[in-house]
Amino acid sequence: MVQGVRPRTGGAAAHARVGPSAEYLFLSLQPLERDFTIVYLDTRATGRSQVPAAEAVTMEDFVDDLDNLRRHLQLDQPWFIGHSMGGTQILEYSLRHPQHVRGLLLLAAAITNNAADATRQA
Template identity: 40%
Template sequence: MGVFTSAAGTELHYELRGSGPLLICHPGGPGRPASYLDALGGVAHTLVLLDPRGTGESEPAESCAFTDLADDLELLRVHLGVERVDVLGHSAGAWPVLAYAARHPSRVSRLVVLTPSRVPIAHGADEPSQDELVKRWFAAEPWYATAKTAWDAQDYDHAMPMIYAADTPAVRAHAARPEVTADYYDDFWSAGLGPDDLAGVGVPVTIIAADRDVVTGLAAPHVLADWLPNAAIIWLPDTGHFPWVTHPSLTRAAIDEALVS
């Protein structure tokens, strides 16, 4: 476990996992420590698993807007002693890493956003609703009725098969882990980031999207790619929001491809 000082002057913790070139990994939630990322299917990198402000063993701070968390990534890079670094963000964690690349493009080699949260991206007028998508994808599954009832009640603990697009022992084990999340959802999303902000992100950005991801949907990856001047999308078939849990080899191959392109 490593420790460095955040832009807010608080201590943040991270874990190094694996071997190979460094890959800074920002978890989602927002407000979740990074341990749930595991080894991301076994990518050929040393994962720098960051616990953001107020999560895991990291100290809280007054502000946890995702644009403020982006400043912590630059200080982590300096702490690691590297000139440029590859960066990955999962789910809500896509937005701090995008903000970081917008502010410090010369410090980022490659950027991967894995099943990014679509919160800042408006729902398109012709875009299928979540209800339409989950019915299309999962209505034939034996767990659909129970999971859909839980989803409608915002009981996401029992809706997990829809979020993972599967109900397997690996899914249940991963979903059962205590999240120990920090409660700063509104603060995190109080920041803004749009196409004008991302226009200067010239580094290669790979959006890894899942084609049964009820959280991200099907349209948001295309919108995000249009906001970025040098973006590509890799679609993972038959996967949900946590693809490394259900399809580790497929996820590993996509991330490795993104980091050598």
Template identity: 40%
Template sequence: MTVTQNESPTVVADDGVRLWAARSGIGDPLVLCHGGPGLWDYFEDLAELLADLTPVVRWDQRGCGRSEREVAGPWTLDRFVADLDAVRRHFGLERIRLLGHSWGAQLALSYALAHPERVSALVYVAGTGIGPDCDWHPAFLANLLARLGEQPERLARWRELDDRPVRSDDEDRESAVLQWSAEFQDQERAPARAERMADPWLGINHECGRALNQERRRSWGTPELYDACRALDLPVLILDGARDIRPRCAVDSLESALPRVRRVILPDAGHMVWTDDPKGFREAVGPATA
């Protein structure tokens, strides 16, 4: 994958914080928003999968991955929306096509709601809808334990690490890889695929993750959010894996609110949709990259 050489890999946000970003290919890119919160861009394989369809812009969110790590926030959705707008400006894009995955789907949707005139299309992948956490989080935890429990020693080790108030960096990585292994439908290949996500290991920003998850619990599921989605006049693709351990019914709230929406559910995919079903993912996303 070739990064355009005449553009700096450093985006400077409006408050001076430096964000890592990279653009591949030539032409109108698809801007990718990774999940977390508190993680880093893990879209190298996705960018390669779509390389003949569209160039992409990848970036690490504030305080995460290769972006400036010496920052202490603010860890708010509004701040992350502003950072995404800085990425747009940096690459000279008047309007952007957005793809967000997991927490990144929430970020991409929030950007589109804040700046609809700056978005031409939105691909919402494996998100959790616009309802409150009670719509999906209890079922997610139950499904996570069940998936990990298919190998009892894996579940026991994950519980042991999760119960520790303080973990070393190596233990943090091990815990993440164990949990990420539950996100793939193909459980035989899941450990290797989870290891790939952790290589290189750039360290989870837990403070960032806690703050943004708390904000979502306070503010998501409001009548104002539903009304804003009903007024969003741009094409949206909702793309799900039916075997995601987050219940897909939670996303019905978003689908029913949007006026211009297409939804594709891939029956043999989990949370990492493009890894579990690359062919189905390409076929679904292709029209949104045209």
């Protein structure tokens, strides 16, 4: 999530649904940190986050987690950055909560006609 332009303001990066920590995005996104505060998010079952039962991980869970993080950080309309399935998650978030999205940066996002289908396929 990225809030505003200057001074350094908030933002979040979501990444591929399964696998490594969001730390791999740090090198690519580090130049943005001159102007923005970026929050690197390990979504459920990735990186250092806890791995819940497979049936407990739904697109709704990811969207709820993003909204809970946005509210916790007290950000009204941040930018969202998402890679791979993280891009699908932020796209779905923007469809459900357009009033809380300033913009999206999609990096090789997994786009389908129904973003929720992408979660089941991953």
